[in-house]
Amino acid sequence: MKPASGPSESLPAREPAEPMTPRVAADPGQGAIDLDLVRRCQHGDALAFDELVTRYRNRIFGMVYQLVRNEQDAWDLAQDGFVKAWRSIDKFRGQSSFYTWLYRIVTNVAIDWLRKKQIAGGQEFDDTIGLADIEATNSLVPQPEAAPVKKMERGEIRARIDAAIARLTPEHRAVIVMKELEDMQYHEIAESLGCSIGTVMSRLFYARRKLQAMLKDVYDETL
Amino acid sequence: MKPFEESLTAWLDDRLDGEERADFERTLAVRPDAVALREEKRDVARLRALLREHLPAMTPALGHNADFFSHQLQKRIAADTRATEAAVVARPARPWWAVLLGSSSGDAAPARLLAAGAACLLLAAAGIYALIPSRGSTTPSSITASTAPRPESIRTASTQSRTDNTAPLASASATPAVPATSQTPAAESDGSIRMANVDTTRKDDPQLADIVNARVPAGTATSATPVHFDDQNADVLWLDGLEYQPDTPSTVNGAENPSAPPSPPAATPAAE
Numbered sequence: 001m002k003p004a005s006g007p008s009e010s011l012p013a014r015e016p017a018e019p020m021t022p023r024v025a026a027d028p029g030q031g032a033i034d035l036d037l038v039r040r041c042q043h044g045d046a047l048a049f050d051e052l053v054t055r056y057r058n059r060i061f062g063m064v065y066q067l068v069r070n071e072q073d074a075w076d077l078a079q080d081g082f083v084k085a086w087r088s089i090d091k092f093r094g095q096s097s098f099y100t101w102l103y104r105i106v107t108n109v110a111i112d113w114l115r116k117k118q119i120a121g122g123q124e125f126d127d128t129i130g131l132a133d134i135e136a137t138n139s140l141v142p143q144p145e146a147a148p149v150k151k152m153e154r155g156e157i158r159a160r161i162d163a164a165i166a167r168l169t170p171e172h173r174a175v176i177v178m179k180e181l182e183d184m185q186y187h188e189i190a191e192s193l194g195c196s197i198g199t200v201m202s203r204l205f206y207a208r209r210k211l212q213a214m215l216k217d218v219y220d221e222t223l
Numbered sequence: 224m225k226p227f228e229e230s231l232t233a234w235l236d237d238r239l240d241g242e243e244r245a246d247f248e249r250t251l252a253v254r255p256d257a258v259a260l261r262e263e264k265r266d267v268a269r270l271r272a273l274l275r276e277h278l279p280a281m282t283p284a285l286g287h288n289a290d291f292f293s294h295q296l297q298k299r300i301a302a303d304t305r306a307t308e309a310a311v312v313a314r315p316a317r318p319w320w321a322v323l324l325g326s327s328s329g330d331a332a333p334a335r336l337l338a339a340g341a342a343c344l345l346l347a348a349a350g351i352y353a354l355i356p357s358r359g360s361t362t363p364s365s366i367t368a369s370t371a372p373r374p375e376s377i378r379t380a381s382t383q384s385r386t387d388n389t390a391p392l393a394s395a396s397a398t399p400a401v402p403a404t405s406q407t408p409a410a411e412s413d414g415s416i417r418m419a420n421v422d423t424t425r426k427d428d429p430q431l432a433d434i435v436n437a438r439v440p441a442g443t444a445t446s447a448t449p450v451h452f453d454d455q456n457a458d459v460l461w462l463d464g465l466e467y468q469p470d471t472p473s474t475v476n477g478a479e480n481p482s483a484p485p486s487p488p489a490a491t492p493a494a495e
Contacts, residue, residue, distance in 0.1 A: 046297070046300060046301070046304075049300070050293060050296075050297060053292075053293050053296055054289075054293060057285055057289055057292055057293065058284055058285050058289065061283075061284075061285050061292070062282040062283070062284065065282055065283055066278065066281075066282060071283055074283075075292070078292075079292070079295065079296050079299060082296050082300075083296070083299055083300060083303060086300050086303070087303070154277070157273075157277060158277050158280070158281050161273070161274065161277050161278070161281065162281060176274070177278075179236075180271055180274040180275055180278060181274070181275075181278045181279065181282070186233075186238070197229075198229055201228070201229045201232040201233065202228060202229075202232075204232055204236075205228055205231065205232045205235075208235075208267055208270060211270055211274075212263075212266050212267070212270055215270060215273065216266065218273065219266075219269040219270055219272070219273040220269070
């Protein structure tokens with residue numbers, strides 16, 4: 001939990017889950033609007049920044065939630081990311097889209113938080129899943145205690161997915177979210193995470209293998 | 224990551240273009256795990272479909288809380304801006320000397336620079352000191368009073384012979400007392416040195432007496448008696464601030480000895 005972030009005490013009740021639209025290709029018109037708003041922000045216009053927040057708050061919150069798997073933490077970390085973006089807005093040079101730049105800031109905030117949480121012993125990530133563990137019958141696969149997979153309801157499937165993603169490392173979780181939820185390109189993910197495209201592909205390769213090991217029985221039965 | 228794995232990931236994601244895809248398919252065809260990799264491609268496709276079907280629905284939206292999110296964020300940004308401005312205003316201007324020393328705000332960089340400069344000066348001084356030839360390495364043909372380190376044995380003799388600096392050695396000819404370190408030899412015309420300030424009355428100093436008496440015939444130890452010293456006694460001369468001359472008279476039977484070294488002008492301050 002992010003300490004002293006402010007909003008924790010009065011977070012309203014959660015809205016019913018609504019599907020989050022996967023990211024679509026960046027609209028050039030949107031980019032021009034973003035750039036204009038950024039220029040105004042760089043002259044101290046807080047209202048312009050509020051406009052940018054309004055445009056991206058849902059995406060950012062959803063992305064952070066997929067990383068931290070907790071709404072309250074996602075709320076706090078998303079706010080931290082926006083505050084950090086406001087502080088650094090003068091450094092934005094327009095070499096990438098504002099969303100990519102913002103995404104990178106927020107992702108780093110969330111991953112740093114997850115690492116600290118991991119060091120503090122709050123959570124264990126499954127770094128031990130190797131290539132030999134791809135068999136779906138191994139002990140790492142979360143086994144449902146109730147009905148067979150064929151009869152699983154959607155909630156149960158989602159619980160399995162949620163549990164599997166929660167066992168990934170922050171870096172692997174980030175590339176899965178960016179690729180499968182945000183539908184980002186390799187170079188966009190690399191730019192957001194501050195690493196090479198090869199690193200992105202490597203992380204994606206192994207993250208998928210871990211998920212395959214944990215979810216193979218789910219998609220074999222349901223798809 | 225190996226290039227094959229990068230190509231494999233791109234192939235699994237259908238990100239290879241036509242030529243790249245054909246190359247990879249050819250590579251794949253000769254691999255023993257080609258069947259497994261094709262099966263993995265199907266697995267990845269099914270995993271992707273599963274995630275894309277369920278992940279968006281698993282992601283909570285801000286919904287009606289979105290305005291509250293923005294409102295809280297505005298408050299945080301306003302507070303952050305106020306804090307930043309207050310920090311700038313509260314920061315007092317520092318005088319030039321404080322900036323130089325880094326003394327008022329914990330900025331120790333200038334002080335560190337000064338310390339580094341002082342350290343460099345010390346090192347340079349130590350290097351120069353080390354490069355000065357030591358006294359023991361000089362040829363003892365002409366020894367002048369110096370501040371070079373003394374051999375320990377001689378230092379002991381000096382301590383024994385001069386336990387009281389306030390009572391300097393008295394001349395046998397009632398030469399006014401001067402500090403021992405200021406004693407100068409009286410150069411004789413034959414190149415020898417007259418021990419003008421040798422205290423022949425201090426018989427209680429065995430080492431000094433032995434040295435002097437070994438060179439001065441008994442009954443001739445007056446202020447006018449030329450005393451010749453060899454290299455062994457050079458240190459004693461040095462202790463007394465005397466000038467050592469080699470034991471070669473500059474005159475032989477009244478004629479100038481060509482083998483005698485010339486007397487350095489600095490060695491004859493008493494001749495003034």
